[in-house]
Amino acid sequence: MTDETSAQRVAELLRDYSVEVNPSQSKVVDLAVDRLEPPTEVFLPWIPGADPMQTVPAAARLRRAGLVPVPHIAARHVESATQLEQVAARLVGEAGIDRVLIVGGDRAKPVGPYQTSLQIMQSRAFQKLGIARVAVAGFPEGNPAINDAALEHALVEKVTFARLAGLQLSVVTQFCFEAKPIVAWLRHIRVRGIDVPVRIGLAGPAALMTLVRYAVRCGIGNSLHALTHNPAFARLLVEKGPEPIVREIAAWDGFHGGSPGDHQSPSSLGIAGLHFYVFGGFDKTINWIAAHRAPQSPLNQP
Numbered sequence: 001m002t003d004e005t006s007a008q009r010v011a012e013l014l015r016d017y018s019v020e021v022n023p024s025q026s027k028v029v030d031l032a033v034d035r036l037e038p039p040t041e042v043f044l045p046w047i048p049g050a051d052p053m054q055t056v057p058a059a060a061r062l063r064r065a066g067l068v069p070v071p072h073i074a075a076r077h078v079e080s081a082t083q084l085e086q087v088a089a090r091l092v093g094e095a096g097i098d099r100v101l102i103v104g105g106d107r108a109k110p111v112g113p114y115q116t117s118l119q120i121m122q123s124r125a126f127q128k129l130g131i132a133r134v135a136v137a138g139f140p141e142g143n144p145a146i147n148d149a150a151l152e153h154a155l156v157e158k159v160t161f162a163r164l165a166g167l168q169l170s171v172v173t174q175f176c177f178e179a180k181p182i183v184a185w186l187r188h189i190r191v192r193g194i195d196v197p198v199r200i201g202l203a204g205p206a207a208l209m210t211l212v213r214y215a216v217r218c219g220i221g222n223s224l225h226a227l228t229h230n231p232a233f234a235r236l237l238v239e240k241g242p243e244p245i246v247r248e249i250a251a252w253d254g255f256h257g258g259s260p261g262d263h264q265s266p267s268s269l270g271i272a273g274l275h276f277y278v279f280g281g282f283d284k285t286i287n288w289i290a291a292h293r294a295p296q297s298p299l300n301q302p
Contacts, residue, residue, distance in 0.1 A: 009250035014293045016273035023058035038066030046074040059095035074105030075114040084125045092129040099133035138173040140185035175201040179248035186269045197272035205241035206280025
């Protein structure tokens with residue numbers, strides 16, 4: 001692949017990206033409104049211990065600006081079916097959301113009746129309000145709290161339920177620092193018949209210790225090992241941000257973007273876009289994206 005082709009594929013991957021911001025950080029929400037182009041998706045996580053109703057004004061602010069808010073609904077954070085219905089009603093009624101990301105939640109024991117994201121889907125709390133677009137989490141490097149077989153079984157169950165319920169399901173992955181486990185995981189789930197669009201999670205540019213801290217918290221073992229045991233790799237990642245990973249993903253045969261059914265190539269990975277975790281700061285990540293969306297940019301050269 002020529003340098004020009006590589007840059008073009010990187011730009012193509014970045015054509016439809018999403019970002020994640022904390023809804024309680026009003027200044028960052030304001031930055032999203034100022035800097036993002038409509039209709040960019042902005043994911044709003046439910047931080048453990050936070051009031052989920054904090055997401056409502058942030059989502060409404062983003063929606064008014066022409067952006068697409070995607071609130072997280074964390075199963076193990078939900079206190080009751082009543083709370084879930086109230087959160088859903090306010091997000092739809094006051095913020096005008098039309099999609100959600102449903103996750104298990106970063107909590108060892110649930111505070112209420114829901115243990116899994118599938119149970120939230122099965123409650124139909126959002127479907128009853130007309131929400132048909134649902135995203136769930138994907139784990140190319142596994143989850144330290146759940147074995148790989150259970151993770152795969154859970155994803156198959158969610159895909160099956162979504163098909164029966166008429167939901168438009170997609171997957172957003174944990175962030176990784178290496179392309180190889182991402183591509184291997186994508187190929188594996190495609191072989192299993194999981195054909196939903198996938199957004200690949202990446203950490204935006206950040207300092208080494210910041211990346212290590214979040215990697216430890218999220219349990220991405222293989223990438224963490226590469227980050228801490230390979231100084232040259234760590235230096236490259238800090239200096240260039242996620243560029244080396246994006247280039248490697250884009251170089252794999254069969255990359256076309258979108259969902260597998262949209263393309264003639266049977267080896268398409270079905271990548272719908274990239275999803276950025278802004279650990280190193282919102283502006284820093286958006287500046288990096290802006291530079292690399294233009295293939296001719298000097299920042300997009302090897």
